[in-house]
Amino acid sequence: MIDAYLWYTGNPRKILVMFEETGLDYEVHVVNIRTGEQFAPDFLEISPNNKVPVIVDRDGPGGKPVSVFESGAILEYLGDKTGQLLPRDGAARYKVIEWLHLVAANLGPALGQAHYFVNEFPEGNAHAAARFRDETARVFRVLDRQLGDMDWIATPDYSIADISAYGRVRGWKAAGVDIDETPRLKDWLRRIEGRPAVKRAHAVTEEMRAKHDTPMSDEAHSILYGERQMARR
Numbered sequence: 001m002i003d004a005y006l007w008y009t010g011n012p013r014k015i016l017v018m019f020e021e022t023g024l025d026y027e028v029h030v031v032n033i034r035t036g037e038q039f040a041p042d043f044l045e046i047s048p049n050n051k052v053p054v055i056v057d058r059d060g061p062g063g064k065p066v067s068v069f070e071s072g073a074i075l076e077y078l079g080d081k082t083g084q085l086l087p088r089d090g091a092a093r094y095k096v097i098e099w100l101h102l103v104a105a106n107l108g109p110a111l112g113q114a115h116y117f118v119n120e121f122p123e124g125n126a127h128a129a130a131r132f133r134d135e136t137a138r139v140f141r142v143l144d145r146q147l148g149d150m151d152w153i154a155t156p157d158y159s160i161a162d163i164s165a166y167g168r169v170r171g172w173k174a175a176g177v178d179i180d181e182t183p184r185l186k187d188w189l190r191r192i193e194g195r196p197a198v199k200r201a202h203a204v205t206e207e208m209r210a211k212h213d214t215p216m217s218d219e220a221h222s223i224l225y226g227e228r229q230m231a232r233r
Contacts, residue, residue: 002026003056005043007033008209011071011108012053014167016204018075018160020197022082026055028204030212034220036228050229057081071167072104075160085160092155099146099154099161102139107168110135114175120225133176140169144182151191166192 004019004026006012019026031037031052038050046067047054055074060066068077076097079086087093114136117129143165146153154161169189172179179186192198214220222228 001058003029003058005029005031005047005052005054005056006208007031007052008205008213009033009052010167010171011051013170013201013205014071014163015053015055015074015078016201017163017166017198018078018085020200020204021163021195022078022084024078024082028208030208032212032214034214034216034223036223039228070104072100072164075100075164079160085158085163087155087159092157096154096159096161100164102142103161103164103168107136107139107143107165110139111168111171111175114177115171116225118176119174120221129176136172136175137177137181140172140177140179140182140185143169143188144185147184147188151188153188162188162192166198 002019002024004012004015006015006028007030018024031043033052037043038047038052043054044050046056047069049069051069053071053074054067054069055077056065056067057077058065068074076086080088086096110132114129114132117125117132122129143153150156152158152162153165166189169179169185170193179189193202
């Protein structure tokens with residue numbers, strides 16, 4: 001059994017998709033990042049960067065529990081644990097890993113900042129909004145070009161690179177970009193969203209949202225983006 005500490009945002013969604021694709025047994029523990037649960041001392045022990053997702057595998061290497069934070073690292077860990085969606089060796093493994101890292105290092109930060117400046121704090125931030133919206137669109141074009149005549153991003157086979165990218169690409173509207181400008185990427189997104197495992201993961205995410213969502217208050221803004229987030233711990 002794997003304990004999964006999640007919220008209903010894009011990076012935790014990736015982990016739910018991986019669980020559903022691989023058939024791993026997991027238990028969801030909701031971490032409400034709008035009320036500051038990510039700053040609890042027990043949570044910081046397993047997530048020193050106070051972010052979700054985090055997993056604790058009760059049956060880790062050597063049969064001992066192990067915790068893993070950062071969505072890319074979790075996907076690699078689960079791919080190695082199950083032998084699924086991540087080649088064990090050879091060139092294909094590194095193709096998957098390089099595109100996994102591109103999402104983590106480029107797409108994730110750009111799209112997250114675009115969402116922030118386009119939606120959360122647009123006043124007086126037009127230049128920043130344009131900067132990160134354009135960077136998101138640029139990475140979309142990189143992915144669109146990479147797809148070429150392939151169905152999946154890294155190799156001919158569906159992999160954790162696709163799962164990682166899915167968690168971010170699906171947020172294209174919030175980033176202010178037009179996915180119609182990258183038609184191969186748009187088709188790829190439709191293929192992923194049609195997968196039964198992705199639909200099951202979406203249902204889990206929506207159940208979390210329905211049961212645990214809280215208003216985006218001034219306090220929540222401080223927790224996510226302001227003094228509470230930036231405070232020394």
